[in-house]
Structure formats: structure tokens, C-alpha cells
Amino acid sequence: MKIVKIEGLTKRFGDIIALDNINLEIEEGEIYGLLGPNGAGKTTAINIICGLLNIDKGKIYVFEKEIREDPDFIKRNIGIVPQDIAIYGDLSAYENVCFFASLYGLKGKELKESVEMALEFVGLIDKAKEMPNRFSGGMKRRLNVACAIAHKPKLIIMDEPTVGIDPQSRNHILESVKKLNKMGSTIIYTSHYMEEVEAICTKISIMDHGKIIAEGTKEELISMVTDTNTTFITVGSVVGIDEEKLKEITGVKAVEINENVVKIISSRDVCNLDKIIQYFTSKDIPIKNIKSEIPDLETVFLTLTGRKLRD
Amino acid sequence: MGNLALLINNTLKLFIRKKSNVFLLLMTIAVSLIFLFLGFADNSQLKIGIVNKDNSEISKDLIKSLQKTDKFKIIFLDEKEIIEKVSRGNVDSAVIIPYGFGEGLIKNDIEKIEIISIKGEDVTILLKNYLNQEIANLLGLAFASEGNREIFNNMYEAYKNYPFNLKTELVKDETKSILATRRSLGFFIMFLMVNTTSIANLILQEKRDKTFYRVLASPVKPKTYLLSNFLLNVFVALLQIVIILLLLALLLGLNLNKSLFEIFLVLVSFAIVSISLSMMIISFSPSTNYASNLTTLIVTPTCMIGGVFWPVNMMPKLLQKLSDFMPQKWAIDAIDKLQTGSGFSDIYINIATLLAFAGVFMLIAIYKINRSEKMSDFV
Ligand SMILES: Nc1ncnc2c1ncn2[C@@H]1O[C@H](COP(=O)(O)OP(=O)(O)O)[C@@H](O)[C@H]1O
Ligand SMILES: [Mg+2]
Numbered sequence: 001m002k003i004v005k006i007e008g009l010t011k012r013f014g015d016i017i018a019l020d021n022i023n024l025e026i027e028e029g030e031i032y033g034l035l036g037p038n039g040a041g042k043t044t045a046i047n048i049i050c051g052l053l054n055i056d057k058g059k060i061y062v063f064e065k066e067i068r069e070d071p072d073f074i075k076r077n078i079g080i081v082p083q084d085i086a087i088y089g090d091l092s093a094y095e096n097v098c099f100f101a102s103l104y105g106l107k108g109k110e111l112k113e114s115v116e117m118a119l120e121f122v123g124l125i126d127k128a129k130e131m132p133n134r135f136s137g138g139m140k141r142r143l144n145v146a147c148a149i150a151h152k153p154k155l156i157i158m159d160e161p162t163v164g165i166d167p168q169s170r171n172h173i174l175e176s177v178k179k180l181n182k183m184g185s186t187i188i189y190t191s192h193y194m195e196e197v198e199a200i201c202t203k204i205s206i207m208d209h210g211k212i213i214a215e216g217t218k219e220e221l222i223s224m225v226t227d228t229n230t231t232f233i234t235v236g237s238v239v240g241i242d243e244e245k246l247k248e249i250t251g252v253k254a255v256e257i258n259e260n261v262v263k264i265i266s267s268r269d270v271c272n273l274d275k276i277i278q279y280f281t282s283k284d285i286p287i288k289n290i291k292s293e294i295p296d297l298e299t300v301f302l303t304l305t306g307r308k309l310r311d
Numbered sequence: 312m313g314n315l316a317l318l319i320n321n322t323l324k325l326f327i328r329k330k331s332n333v334f335l336l337l338m339t340i341a342v343s344l345i346f347l348f349l350g351f352a353d354n355s356q357l358k359i360g361i362v363n364k365d366n367s368e369i370s371k372d373l374i375k376s377l378q379k380t381d382k383f384k385i386i387f388l389d390e391k392e393i394i395e396k397v398s399r400g401n402v403d404s405a406v407i408i409p410y411g412f413g414e415g416l417i418k419n420d421i422e423k424i425e426i427i428s429i430k431g432e433d434v435t436i437l438l439k440n441y442l443n444q445e446i447a448n449l450l451g452l453a454f455a456s457e458g459n460r461e462i463f464n465n466m467y468e469a470y471k472n473y474p475f476n477l478k479t480e481l482v483k484d485e486t487k488s489i490l491a492t493r494r495s496l497g498f499f500i501m502f503l504m505v506n507t508t509s510i511a512n513l514i515l516q517e518k519r520d521k522t523f524y525r526v527l528a529s530p531v532k533p534k535t536y537l538l539s540n541f542l543l544n545v546f547v548a549l550l551q552i553v554i555i556l557l558l559l560a561l562l563l564g565l566n567l568n569k570s571l572f573e574i575f576l577v578l579v580s581f582a583i584v585s586i587s588l589s590m591m592i593i594s595f596s597p598s599t600n601y602a603s604n605l606t607t608l609i610v611t612p613t614c615m616i617g618g619v620f621w622p623v624n625m626m627p628k629l630l631q632k633l634s635d636f637m638p639q640k641w642a643i644d645a646i647d648k649l650q651t652g653s654g655f656s657d658i659y660i661n662i663a664t665l666l667a668f669a670g671v672f673m674l675i676a677i678y679k680i681n682r683s684e685k686m687s688d689f690v
Binding site: 050052072075076078080082084085086087088089090091095099100102103104105147 | 313314317321324325328329520521522524525526527528529530531
């Protein structure tokens, strides 16, 4: 079953085109990644799938139903983890999950059990009676997840659920995504962290400026760009390196400077290593190390857009 | 229906978990009661200037009975002095007993007593009330004697010697309670306006905290959510009204009881105005702070002009005209009327006006909320 199907979706906010003719299909059972920098349109797409925004053009089917046909049914079967933490600071963790789950029709014993399960799942059962006002960022994020899963939705949407948290809480959340998927939920996971999407997603769309610029499994996406070579050049100091000049060298597609490592992506069929080395020596920049590497999604994005995922 | 109850319950929880909200509710009742007691503690004498053109025995007795109460200090005036003495504040108000008053009374056809004051209801209500009570009794005698002077005189003698200090006390207390009640309910009304906004403001708080987003992502319609806030507001307002009226009834006894239900209706109508106004305020406010500030900015001046702190007729003519556009005026006016013996038929206009205010505010709020595209204001 196609859990989500989007055809020719366009969404404007005044002059801003937030989504530009998007097409997308998500199969049941997938962990579907939406990867893209801030402002790419990920949250807008999700708000539309959840029926929270009107659209300008296009057709959206969720659970194979047109979205306006039965919005109640669709909403009932979606659990959303919003990008911004959306919990009541003055209600206990238990009361938070309980309230939201009850809005989905859970009652009595079933409600109580589901709430406890959700809290157990995110590792907050010991804190059930405590007020989130006193929680750490990571705990708030985990409660944010718990509020979305207690009603056992078929589709769980997580919009950047790991922003601004410690590595431990992040791993906890990534593990729980995989577990939820194993338990039968389809997942949409948005992020601008390439590593996260690479680690858990079975299928990935790369978004930029309201468009989907590439789609496929991790391997498929990388093979799209394996007509490139990535060269890492470690130097003593990056002072004096002009990215634009490097890009002028034949075959160079993109350049990224990170501390004292210069990452250069070039077409594979062009031999330009000598010219690159020559650039550094001409500038009197001593090269400490040269290394080539298999491309990752970061490389894919960089190749496709000429920009880094995170600025 | 199920969701509506869940939402009301949750909003109530959010409201009472914040200590300042509970404190404000308690303050509402406490301050209203404090003003009630202050009204009773006020034992100052009113200086009444009297011009007696009649000089009959009845009018002399009437003045004597005014003197007997410790509420009034009587100063006899010449008609020419009245305006000067009243405007200078040498007397709080002046009473002119017209020529032939006593004679007319026996014939059951009285000349109207004129009361002149620039200090407004607070002063005259006490005087009017007392005179009305006294004259009503005398008219009763006149009616019973069917215009027969001899019978009237006999009955009048008996009436004068009747130990009716009790009745005077009652009238005095009643007048005091009328003034105290009006002041107390005036402050209650003002606090009510602040309280309804703090409940409506929970909508903005939920938008800010994004829980509103999560609620809308669930199978809850925006309409249902707004309705739940409105209903909770009505419920909390009702609670406050019932408590304050029960307390007033307990403390004042029968005096208030006779119009208790009508006063309840007036306060409920006003509460609905206040809730609608709060909804309108939040529909225009980008943040909770903005809404609170806007409320303060609206409540205080409108209460001043609307006659909450002092009687409307003490203000300049222009402001008196302006007061017609303040819902508070219509509520206070109705309470005054009810307390001085009017019934529902005299105040239904006030209630209709209040409901019209509520309707207008509500329509503006709904229009404004509908215009903002579904979520774009909140995401
Ligand atoms: N409510 C809104 N009003 C106006 N512009 C918006 C609104 N929401 C999003 N946008 C714009 O739409 C674009 C996509 O935003 P968003 O979907 O939040 O991106 P992402 O989630 O990928 O960071 C951005 O340019 C953003 O400024
Ligand atoms: Mg986003």
C-alpha cells in the first residue's frame, strides 16, 4: 500500500514558493527520509500531509484516500512529532501523553496502558509524574515523541526530532525509530543531518528550495554521484585558499573547507589532481595529506546543489 | 462531544495549575467583599439642604423624621440660595418640598418633591429611597382614609406614635446595602473582565507552546477547540457569579434576595460580553503579553466611563453620552434599577443591549480568526 502519494504539489506563502511541483510516493513499512537544509520545505510538506495547511495545486493521498475526503480518518492514523517541542510544561509527563492520546479516542484501561507503554518506550516512565518544565532538552524531545506514538498510529511523522540534543538522547531516538518501524509503523523522518538519514532510512528524498532534487535508497543516491571523485587535502593552514579559484580548475564541481581539510569533488573522467596540487604549491601552502573517499549523502547534496547541507 | 469535554478539562487544568490565575479568582471575590464592607462602614452624614414651601404638619414631620436618622444633617435653606450652596458643596444635595404637598397627599394626589444634587446617585439614592418609603406609607394612609381628612388625621396620629424606629433602621440599612452592593458588583465586573481574558489567553499560550499545533493535528476541529475555551470561560464566570451572589445574599439577607435572580441574569449577560470581548482581543493579539496589556488598556478606562467607580451622572455630559457605548454602564444601570425596586420589565432593555454587545464582539472575533489561514499564523 502507498501510505502517502503526492502529485504535483505546489504551496506558496505570499511570494515565497515553499513547495514547487513536488511528486512523492511512500510505501508502507518504509522509514522515509526527507533530507534538506533549513527552509527546503520539509515542514511545509509535513503540515500538508497532516491536513494542517491548504495547498495551491496538486493531489495528496494518505492511506490511499484523497486528503479532503476523510481528514478525520487520516488524522486519527497519523502521529506527529513536531519540529518545535509541543508539550505542556505545567502538566506531568503522564498527563501530557494521556491528554493527546485521549484526543485520538483512547479511553479507560486501554488509554492507561498505551500511555505507560509510550513513556516506557522513550525511557521516561520513571519521570511520569514530573513536570516537563524541569526536564532537560533531550527528555523534552523524548516526551515529544511519546505524545505522538501512544495511539499507535500507522504513520509516524518525525520532523527534525533530534535538533539540539545530547548524543545519548539522539541515539535513543534513532533506535526508537527503528523499533517503531519494526513494530509496524511507516515512518517519515526529516532532518538536515546527513548521518542520521543515512543510518536509519530505507528510502530518501533530498529536498532543496521547495523541490525534490533526488530520490532513492542511500546506495542509489550515492551511485548517482559516483561519477565524481572526492579528494581530501589536509593542509597546515587554510589561510589564503580561494574556493572560487579552486572551482575554476577543470573538473572541479564543488569545494568545501573544514578546519584544515579541503574537500574537493571533481568529475571522475577528468584527471586534475596535478592541477589541484599545483594550486596549493603555487600559494606556498604545504600539503600534509591527500586522501580520496567514497562519497556520502553530503557529497550527493553538494554535487547536486553546489552547497553544503548545513551552512 | 467527547473531545469537547476532554479539551475543557485540559484547559481548566492549565488554568488552575498557574497560581496567579487562582490568586486572581480569589482576589475577585475578596476585593468585591472588601468594597461591600467599606460601603457599610461608611457612616458619614449627608448634608441636606431643605426648602419647605409647604409648611404643613405632614411636611414638617417628614423633615423631622429625616433628622431622626443619623444619616442626614438637615440645613434649612432659602430657595434663592440652593444653586449656590449645592454647587459650592455646602450641602450634598437639596430638597424642595413644593407648595401644597401635605394637602395633596391627603387627597392622594401629591406634588413631586424635587431633589437637586451634583454628586449623583451615590448621594441621592439614599435620600430618594428614604423619602419614597416615607411617602409611600403616608399615601397608604391617604388611600385608606379615602380622602376623609378626619379619618386621615386619626390614622396619621396613630402612625406617628407607632414605634417604627425598626422600619427606619431597615430603610437605612437597605440604602446602605444598595450602595455597597453596587460598588461591590462594580469591582466584581472589572475583575471579571480581567479573568475572562486570562482564560481566553490560554489559546495564545497554546499557540506559543505549539500544543495548539498538536491538538489541531489530532482529530479535533479548530472550532471545537475555540468552543471549549469559550465554554470553560462561561463556566468559570458562572462559578464566580454564583459565589459572589450567594455571599451577598448571605451577608445582606432579604434586601438583595428579592432581585437576586434578575441580578444573576444581568451578571451572566455581562460575563458573556466580557468573554466575547476577550475572544476579540486575543484574535487581534500576536502574543499573550500583548493581549494582557491590551486588556488592561481597555478595561480600566471603559470601567471609568461606564460608571464602575463613580456614578455616570457625575461626569461631564459628553462622557455621559459616551458611557452608552460601554457595556459596564448597562450592567450597573440594571443593577441600580433592580435594587431600587424595578423588575425584569425595566431591565430587559439593558440585557438586550448587553447581548448585542456580545454579539458584535463575537462576530468580529470569528471574522478575524477565520481570515487567518488555517495554520499559517502558528507554524
Ligand atoms: N507560515 C509561513 N509563512 C510564510 N512563509 C513560510 C511559512 N512557513 C514556511 N514558510 C517558508 O517556506 C519555506 C519552507 O519552510 P519550511 O517548510 O519550514 O522548511 P524546512 O522545514 O525544510 O526548514 C521557507 O522559505 C519558509 O520561510
Ligand atoms: Mg522544518
